[in-house]
Amino acid sequence: MAVVPYKGESKGKKEQVAHMFNNISKKYDLLNHLLSLGIDIIWRKKAIALLKKDQPKYLLDIATGTGDFAIEALSLRPDKVVGVDISEGMLAVGKEKIKRKGLQDVIELQQGDSENLQFGDDSFDAVIVSFGVRNFENLEAGLAEMLRVLRPGGRVVIIEFSKPRRFPFKQLYNFYFQTILPKIGKLISKDRSAYTYLPESVQEFPDGDRFLNILSDLGYKQTRCKPLTFGISSIYTAIK
Amino acid sequence: MKVSLLDNLCCPVDKHELAFRPFVKDENGDIVEGLLSCAECRRYYPIVYGIPIMTPDEYREKSLEEPILAKWGLSLQDKATPKLLLKE
Numbered sequence: 001m002a003v004v005p006y007k008g009e010s011k012g013k014k015e016q017v018a019h020m021f022n023n024i025s026k027k028y029d030l031l032n033h034l035l036s037l038g039i040d041i042i043w044r045k046k047a048i049a050l051l052k053k054d055q056p057k058y059l060l061d062i063a064t065g066t067g068d069f070a071i072e073a074l075s076l077r078p079d080k081v082v083g084v085d086i087s088e089g090m091l092a093v094g095k096e097k098i099k100r101k102g103l104q105d106v107i108e109l110q111q112g113d114s115e116n117l118q119f120g121d122d123s124f125d126a127v128i129v130s131f132g133v134r135n136f137e138n139l140e141a142g143l144a145e146m147l148r149v150l151r152p153g154g155r156v157v158i159i160e161f162s163k164p165r166r167f168p169f170k171q172l173y174n175f176y177f178q179t180i181l182p183k184i185g186k187l188i189s190k191d192r193s194a195y196t197y198l199p200e201s202v203q204e205f206p207d208g209d210r211f212l213n214i215l216s217d218l219g220y221k222q223t224r225c226k227p228l229t230f231g232i233s234s235i236y237t238a239i240k
Numbered sequence: 241m242k243v244s245l246l247d248n249l250c251c252p253v254d255k256h257e258l259a260f261r262p263f264v265k266d267e268n269g270d271i272v273e274g275l276l277s278c279a280e281c282r283r284y285y286p287i288v289y290g291i292p293i294m295t296p297d298e299y300r301e302k303s304l305e306e307p308i309l310a311k312w313g314l315s316l317q318d319k320a321t322p323k324l325l326l327k328e
Contacts, residue, residue, distance in 0.1 A: 018299060082245070086299060091291060108245055111293045116252040118285075118294035123248050 003204045005197040013137040014086065014113065020197065021065070022089035024189040029066055029093070043228055044072045044130055047159045047235045050226075051076055054155055056125035060084065062114050062146060063132025067094035069159075070107050073128060082124075084112040115141040122151040130159045134205045144218050150240045156220070157237050162207035164231035173232060177202070211236055241271045241290045249276065252294050256280035263312050266290075275312065277326070284326050297322050 004013045005020040021028070033040065048069075057079045061070040064083030073081050085091050091109050098107050112118050115138055127146045136142035146156055164170045177199040185195025206214065211234075212223040220238035227234045246260055256278050264273035274287040276294075285294050286308055293300070302316060302324070309315055309326070317325040 012298075015299065080242075080245075082248075084294075086295060088291075088293075095289070095291065105242075108241055109291055110241075111291055111295055112252060113295050113299060116296050118250060118252040118292075119248050120250050120255070 003197070003200045005193045007193075013135075014115070017135045017137075018086045020191060020194050021085075021087035023191040024194050025066070025087065025089035025093050027189045028090065029068070030188070039229055039232075040131075043159055043233050043235075044069055045075075046226075046228065047128070047130065047157050048072050048075060050157055050235065050237055051126055051128075051155060054126060056154070058082075058123070058125050060119070060124040060127045060146075060149060062127060062129040062142075063135065064094065064109065065090040065132075067098055067107060067109065069128055069130040071098070071101070071103065074103065074106060078106070078125075081107045082119075083107060083109045084114065084117070085109070086111065086113055115145055117145045117149055119149045121148055123149045125151060125154050127154070127156045128158070129156075131161065133158055134160055134201050139206075140214060140218060143215065143220075147218060147220060147240055152240050155237060155239045157235065159228075159233055159235050160205065160207065160211075161202040162205075162227065162231055162234040163202065166230070169230040169232075173230075207234060241287060241292060243269065243271060246276075249292065249294070251278035251281060251283065251285075253283060253296055254278065254280050258285070273308075273312075275314070281323075282325050284324055297324055300324055 005016045009016060056076060059073055059078050059081045061081055061083040064070050064085050067083050070081045070083040088111055091111055094109055098104055114136060127150050164173045182195040208225055212225055215223045215238045223238040225234050225236050249258055250256060251258060258276040258278055260274060260276055262271055262274045266272050271287055272290050276285040285292060286305060288308060306316060315327045317327045
């Protein structure tokens with residue numbers, strides 16, 4: 001059975017994920033930085049640096065949420081970053097943030113479903129996703145849509161949680177992720193399910209070589225995986 | 241939303257071209273409110289607060305969209321169908 005945020009509800013995973021993010025959107029940025037001890041900011045910087053050589057002008061940020069990864073991508077000096085998310089709650093917070101930073105001319109937010117994207121074929125020089133692919137209801141369908149809207153030769157950069165495999169990181173990580181993190185998450189966001197869903201969905205996610213195999217099977221080329229911080233997260237890259 | 245971004249948009253369901261009707265623009269000429277509709281499947285996608293709502297039927301709430309449509313002088317076609325279609 002698929003891992004979903006709200007067990008016992010009849011709605012599909014995507015609808016539940018949208019609902020969960022609508023619930024936690026106001027506290028999301030704070031929690032993100034707090035729970036990852038601020039490392040998520042460094043991860044995003046590292047991921048974007050992998051696009052420097054390509055100099056993409058037109059980028060798509062899938063599952064943009066409150067727009068952090070789209071904002072980080074501005075270091076590439078693109079003409080436009082389009083951020084798509086399924087949750088209007090996250091987009092509302094993102095829109096305010098982008099306006100406050102005066103970035104509304106270069107970042108555009110749109111509501112959309114990553115498995116049914118609203119863009120024509122070959123539209124973007126690069127497609128980026130930070131901590132989003134784990135939430136796809138149908139992982140292959142979402143990754144296939146990303147490939148479709150990417151121009152030939154364009155690159156995808158995906159950051160996602162992964163499972164550390166070595167002692168003692170594996171043991172420490174499991175303790176933090178399964179015991180500490182859900183407690184802090186619940187305390188701050190008031191959504192009891194959201195931060196138990198996080199470790200469960202990470203456990204379930206096909207990370208490392210399994211993810212690279214999925215990319216290759218869909219037709220992505222030059223697939224690479226770069227583990228970060230003892231393997232807590234990984235950056236995956238591939239081209240069309 | 242910048243007008244130039246309209247070129248890249250298609251219907252998320254069948255990928256056909258979209259027709260555009262502007263309702264409100266800001267001082268820079270950017271779209272604040274407007275309506276996109278698919279010539280093929282006739283689904284509509286509203287632009288509200290400058291954000292195009294491009295999610296397929298099951299992620300939309302008719303009750304939230306009805307007042308916006310009413311403001312534009314439009315209404316939903318049939319309450320029974322899950323598709324989001326406008327009254328012609």
